[in-house]
Amino acid sequence: xxxxxxxxxxxxxxxxxxxxxxxxxxxxxxxxxxxxxxxxxxxxxxxxxxxxxxxxxxxxxxxxxxxxxxxxxxxxxxxxxxxxxxxxxxxxxxxxxxxxxxxxxxxxx
Numbered sequence: 001x002x003x004x005x006x007x008x009x010x011x012x013x014x015x016x017x018x019x020x021x022x023x024x025x026x027x028x029x030x031x032x033x034x035x036x037x038x039x040x041x042x043x044x045x046x047x048x049x050x051x052x053x054x055x056x057x058x059x060x061x062x063x064x065x066x067x068x069x070x071x072x073x074x075x076x077x078x079x080x081x082x083x084x085x086x087x088x089x090x091x092x093x094x095x096x097x098x099x100x101x102x103x104x105x106x107x108x109x
Contacts, residue, residue, distance in 0.1 A: 001052040004029040005061075007072075008038060008087065009046045015070060019048070022064045037087040045091055048075040073098050 005028055007019045023030050031051070038045075050058050058077060065072065074094040076082065082090060 002029060003027075003053055003057065004031050004051040006031045006033055006049040006051065007047070008033050008041065010038070010041060011044050011046075015046075018068055018070050019065065019072070022061065022068070022070075026061065026064070028061070033087065040086070040088040041091055046072060046074055047087065047091055047094060048072040049078055049090070050076070051078040053077060 003026075005019075005023050007016065007023075007030070009016050009019075020030055041047075050061070053061070055077075058075075062072075062075075074091065076090070076094055082093070085093075
């Protein structure tokens, strides 16, 4: 299966360029986001969706981003469950998951 990413960042064009550069080096196709759906997202929205990746491949991609100082909090792999979601629904779900994980992480400190 062809590897693809969907990356949305409404506030930092330089970060978009950096993520796209990593994708190009790895020969990963960059999908355009439907503009009407992007407009539904909060102004500070950032989402990275991996399509056709295995867990190790996602980890490797994220390591490459980390090496150049890029961190994306809201990220996911495409699944049968989420593949047809609108970006606003995906963003809401990822935001809730991220907030939950951060609370759980704080409990371990």
